[in-house]
Amino acid sequence: MEYIYNTIESLKLKNIRLDSVVKKEESYIWKNMIRIEQLKKEKLRKKDALLRKNLQA
Numbered sequence: 001m002e003y004i005y006n007t008i009e010s011l012k013l014k015n016i017r018l019d020s021v022v023k024k025e026e027s028y029i030w031k032n033m034i035r036i037e038q039l040k041k042e043k044l045r046k047k048d049a050l051l052r053k054n055l056q057a
Helices: 002-027 033-056
Strands: none
Touching: 002 033
């Protein structure tokens, strides 16, 4: 049970980090849309994994 909790917390932190990176990328005048799209997809994958872990707990 503690392993799942640690994993959930880790996923939450990664999701927060990805959110800040996306915001930073979007703030540039010359936006790298490919990079932003990759980050958003990774964020969705982390969010899906978080939801699955929450259902297991």
